Amino acid sequence: NAGVMQNPRHLVRRRGQEARLRCSPMKGHSHVYWYRQLPEEGLKFMVYLQKENIIDESGMPKERFSAEFPKEGPSILRIQQVVRGDSAAYFCASSEGTSNTEAFFGQGTRLTVV
Amino acid sequence: QKEVEQDPGPLSVPEGAIVSLNCTYSNSAFQYFMWYRQYSRKGPELLMYTYSSGNKEDGRFTAQVDKSSKYISLFIRDSQPSDSATYLCAIFNMDSNYQLIWGAGTKLIIKP
Numbered sequence: 001n002a003g004v005m006q007n008p009r010h011l012v013r014r015r016g017q018e019a020r021l022r023c024s025p026m027k028g029h030s031h032v033y034w035y036r037q038l039p040e041e042g043l044k045f046m047v048y049l050q051k052e053n054i055i056d057e058s059g060m061p062k063e064r065f066s067a068e069f070p071k072e073g074p075s076i077l078r079i080q081q082v083v084r085g086d087s088a089a090y091f092c093a094s095s096e097g098t099s100n101t102e103a104f105f106g107q108g109t110r111l112t113v114v
Numbered sequence: 115q116k117e118v119e120q121d122p123g124p125l126s127v128p129e130g131a132i133v134s135l136n137c138t139y140s141n142s143a144f145q146y147f148m149w150y151r152q153y154s155r156k157g158p159e160l161l162m163y164t165y166s167s168g169n170k171e172d173g174r175f176t177a178q179v180d181k182s183s184k185y186i187s188l189f190i191r192d193s194q195p196s197d198s199a200t201y202l203c204a205i206f207n208m209d210s211n212y213q214l215i216w217g218a219g220t221k222l223i224i225k226p
Contacts, residue, residue, distance in 0.1 A: 004157070035214075040122060042202055042216030043158070056213070091157050101146065105157035 002026070004094050004106035005074075012112045019079040019086070021109045025094030032075040033103060034060075034067060037089045046090075049075060082113045115140055118205055120217030128225050133190040137203035137217045140184065144215075147179050148204045149188045152219065158202060161188070193224045 005024040013019050025032050030051050035043040045059040049069035060067065064082075069075040079086055089110050095103040120137045127133055135149075146165055150158035164170045167181045176189040186205075190197055202219040 006157075040218065042118070042120070042204075042218045043214070044216070045213045048213075059213070093157075101148070101160070101163050103160075105159065107155075107157050110155075 004092060004104050006092050006106035006109050008109060009107060010110050010112070012114060013082045014114055015083055016081050019082050019111055021077040021079075021090050021111070022074040023077070023092030023094070023106060024074040025092075026104055029094035029096050031095045031098060031103075032069050033093045033095075034075075034077050035091045035093070037091060037108070043091060046077070079111075082111075084113050087111055087113045117141055117215045118203060118217045120203055121220055122218050124221040124223055126223040126225060127193060129193060129195060131193050133193050133197070133222060133224075135188040135190075135201050135220050135222065137186050138184055139186070139205055139215075142181070142184065143207050143209070144205045145207045146205065147177070147186045148214070149175075149177055150202045150204060152200045152202060154199075195224045195226050198222055198224045
């Protein structure tokens with residue numbers, strides 16, 4: 001049973017481009033959480049999704065950021081018109097149920113905006 | 115004031131020492147207290163979690179919660195170089211059990 005898979009592991013984008021980060025949850029998991037981690041800081045909750053539904057996006061910036069978790073395929077975190085401040089590690093976690101005590105994290109995608 | 119405070123370190127100790135890692139929090143409504151280990155360039159890995167006050171032991175690791183002083187600790191006995199990592203505390207309550215509130219993480223270095 002493969003763990004949570006995130007790709008790409010590293011992503012470099014120029015300012016103004018779009019970044020697409022993908023997260024394939026563990027088999028059997030239908031809950032996905034996205035977090036952002038800045039250097040020397042803890043993780044910050046961004047969004048919680050279940051299949052085809054956004055449950056809570058209160059941690060996500062109102063503009064340029066969006067997330068989806070379609071019925072088929074991975075969850076996608078999309079950042080449009082990236083700026084330097086978007087440079088960070090983005091982690092995805094998945095769980096079978098609704099509790100964080102059961103969530104497993106992926107290896108993260110490190111986004112660098114140049 | 116941050117909801118969860120954690121000293122970023124680094125904390126450097128010799129192999130075999132007992133390590134004490136700590137966090138303080140501000141909201142008394144928090145119920146679940148978790149410790150994660152994060153190796154460089156990797157995702158966080160859940161070590162253990164506790165509910166409410168008290169101690170919980172798992173091998174060389176002991177998690178301790180003191181709700182009266184809003185203080186949580188992780189102790190590592192017989193520390194190994196492989197324990198070198200960043201340790202993050204995370205807290206949540208059941209009203210919002212997917213919104214973990216994270217400490218900044220303490221970088222731990224175990225010297226052989």
